[in-house]
Amino acid sequence: MLKLEAVSAGYGSAQVLRTVSFEAKAGEILCLVGRNGAGKTTTMKAIMGLLPEMKGKVVVDGTVLSDLPSHKVPFYGIGYVPQGRRLFGALTVAENLSVGCLTNDKDTTVLEEVLRVFPRLKERLAQRADTLSGGEQQMLAMGRAMCLRPKVLLLDEPTEGLQPSMVLTIRDAADLMRRRGVAVVLVEQRLDAITALADKVVMLENGQVRGKLSRAQLASENDRLCDLLGV
Amino acid sequence: MDFGPYLMLAIMEGALTAAVLALTASGLALVFGVMRVVNVAHGEFFMLGAVLAWWVTQLAGGSPVLGFLLALCVVPVLVGMLAAFVDMTILKRINYDPERTIVATIGILYILQQVTLMTYGPEARPVAPPFNARIALPWIDMSDGTLRLYWPWGLSITSYKLFVIGAACVVLLGLWALMTKTKLGLLMRATEQDREMALAFGIPVQRIYAIAFGLGAGMAALAAVLIVPIQQAHYLMGGDPLLLSFIVVIIGGLGSLPGAILAALLIGLSDGIISIFFSPTLAKIFATLFVAFVLVFRPKGLWGTGKP
Numbered sequence: 001m002l003k004l005e006a007v008s009a010g011y012g013s014a015q016v017l018r019t020v021s022f023e024a025k026a027g028e029i030l031c032l033v034g035r036n037g038a039g040k041t042t043t044m045k046a047i048m049g050l051l052p053e054m055k056g057k058v059v060v061d062g063t064v065l066s067d068l069p070s071h072k073v074p075f076y077g078i079g080y081v082p083q084g085r086r087l088f089g090a091l092t093v094a095e096n097l098s099v100g101c102l103t104n105d106k107d108t109t110v111l112e113e114v115l116r117v118f119p120r121l122k123e124r125l126a127q128r129a130d131t132l133s134g135g136e137q138q139m140l141a142m143g144r145a146m147c148l149r150p151k152v153l154l155l156d157e158p159t160e161g162l163q164p165s166m167v168l169t170i171r172d173a174a175d176l177m178r179r180r181g182v183a184v185v186l187v188e189q190r191l192d193a194i195t196a197l198a199d200k201v202v203m204l205e206n207g208q209v210r211g212k213l214s215r216a217q218l219a220s221e222n223d224r225l226c227d228l229l230g231v
Numbered sequence: 232m233d234f235g236p237y238l239m240l241a242i243m244e245g246a247l248t249a250a251v252l253a254l255t256a257s258g259l260a261l262v263f264g265v266m267r268v269v270n271v272a273h274g275e276f277f278m279l280g281a282v283l284a285w286w287v288t289q290l291a292g293g294s295p296v297l298g299f300l301l302a303l304c305v306v307p308v309l310v311g312m313l314a315a316f317v318d319m320t321i322l323k324r325i326n327y328d329p330e331r332t333i334v335a336t337i338g339i340l341y342i343l344q345q346v347t348l349m350t351y352g353p354e355a356r357p358v359a360p361p362f363n364a365r366i367a368l369p370w371i372d373m374s375d376g377t378l379r380l381y382w383p384w385g386l387s388i389t390s391y392k393l394f395v396i397g398a399a400c401v402v403l404l405g406l407w408a409l410m411t412k413t414k415l416g417l418l419m420r421a422t423e424q425d426r427e428m429a430l431a432f433g434i435p436v437q438r439i440y441a442i443a444f445g446l447g448a449g450m451a452a453l454a455a456v457l458i459v460p461i462q463q464a465h466y467l468m469g470g471d472p473l474l475l476s477f478i479v480v481i482i483g484g485l486g487s488l489p490g491a492i493l494a495a496l497l498i499g500l501s502d503g504i505i506s507i508f509f510s511p512t513l514a515k516i517f518a519t520l521f522v523a524f525v526l527v528f529r530p531k532g533l534w535g536t537g538k539p
């Protein structure tokens with residue numbers, strides 16, 4: 001579904017990613033792990049085409065995304081839940097969701113589906129996004145990305161700073177997306193989440209892929225993973 | 232004239248200034264809000280609006296009504312298209328870098344000014360107002376305990392000035408509806424909030440920028456078309472609107488449209504009142520002092536909220 005081929009990218013003069021390659025298949029959760037500053041967020045931005053300089057290829061379903069201008073990328077079914085949520089703060093919940101629906105504005109049922117997954121948002125449709133609680137904001141960030149009926153969903157530390165019950169809500173949503181056949185790329189720091197959710201793990205260090213683990217290898221390679229996560 | 236009618240007259244003049252200023256400044260505020268750039272050439276788009284209005288009325292020949300209506304419809308669109316073109320060819324190329332945009336728009340300011348001087352000339356030329364009836368206004372007299380309406384000598388306004396105030400209100404309402412009720416408005420507000428996320432959700436930010444820049448310049452041109460029957464078109468007339476728009480945008484909170492409109496009302500009314508009771512120079516001094524106080528004590532603007 002989503003394939004990165006030798007992606008190198010950075011910000012202006014600073015190169016961050018060096019020949020990163022991995023593949024996420026439909027209906028699986030790929031966990032991208034690495035220490036702070038390893039380049040996880042940069043990888044997400046590279047997939048979205050948001051970096052000024054980039055070499056290599058990002059391919060989704062046979063389309064080379066990296067050749068497109070960045071605003072065309074979501075039209076190929078890439079939903080992005082960025083680190084720190086980055087909602088349109090002065091816009092209402094409803095408006096944030098309709099921005100999410102821009103790429104498929106003929107689809108009239110998706111909004112209802114998303115509100116069924118996150119009923120709390122339904123009660124707050126007219127509220128400004130920046131007045132929501134942290135958990136609600138994260139639900140909105142997820143909902144906004146789910147509105148474009150993604151084939152690939154990029155989740156960058158979606159449970160950072162949330163209370164346990166909210167963490168479960170967000171994880172359930174990620175799992176739901178997987179069951180619907182979405183290729184989910186999840187950046188996660190917590191070992192329990194990785195062992196609970198990951199179908200495969202890609203380990204990133206200093207902008208390079210240091211190793212890949214299948215679900216079966218997770219138990220045996222636990223030490224390496226712990227070492228990488230610094231726990 | 233008694234104090235009451237005199238004040239009324241000053242408020243009327245102030246309302247006219249406020250109306251035109253609100254249109255011009257909301258264009259500048261829109262550009263700053265959506266694109267986070269300062270358009271120093273904003274006043275020249277205003278000037279271009281006035282000069283083109285003169286040209287269009289000349290081309291239209293005899294009838295002032297026809298010429299004015301034509302100018303009102305055509306000129307803002309022409310100026311808006313020119314601005315969008317400037318955005319796509321110059322500002323895009325320097326990547327909307329804040330400092331370089333200031334320098335680039337200063338350059339554009341001089342180009343527009345000099346080209347106007349070379350083609351239109353240094354004269355100030357009037358445009359005939361489409362209608363200009365004098366309307367006397369009544370005042371209430373309560374001197375002997377009973378209420379009595381009377382028409383004090385000199386308390387009047389022209390029908391054209393009333394039209395300008397009304398037209399400005401309609402256009403500002405339209406702008407508000409555009410920003411809050413339409414899809415284009417949603418796209419502009421989302422881009423204003425977070426450019427990168429706007430891209431990530433499929434908003435063609437480049438096109439939105441060109442539209443916002445064109446719309447902002449079009450607002451200035453529209454204000455100029457409305458005021459030119461009162462003020463005359465001249466190639467140096469862009470300075471004052473630019474300065475006042477800056478003052479208004481700073482007082483209103485950078486990039487905030489409602490803030491800009493409220494601040495235009497405040498500056499316009501105080502300008503009218505101080506000009507009539509004291510002198511126009513004092514009015515400008517007051518506005519400048521006021522903006523200095525706002526910068527010191529409320530740097531986010533009188534009604535500013537969070538954003539820098």
Ligand SMILES: Nc1ncnc2c1ncn2[C@@H]1O[C@H](COP(=O)(O)OP(=O)(O)OP(=O)(O)O)[C@@H](O)[C@H]1O
Nearest residue numbers: 011014016034035036037038039040041042043083
């Ligand atoms: N806008 C930027 N300009 C220049 N360098 C940047 C920029 N954003 C990130 N970097 C650098 O790129 C490197 C990777 O950053 P990135 O945000 O991808 O890390 P991360 O793995 O997501 O870390 P974290 O776990 O803290 O979120 C860091 O060294 C960072 O300093």
Ligand SMILES: [Mg+2]
Nearest residue numbers: 040041042083
């Ligand atoms: Mg990160």
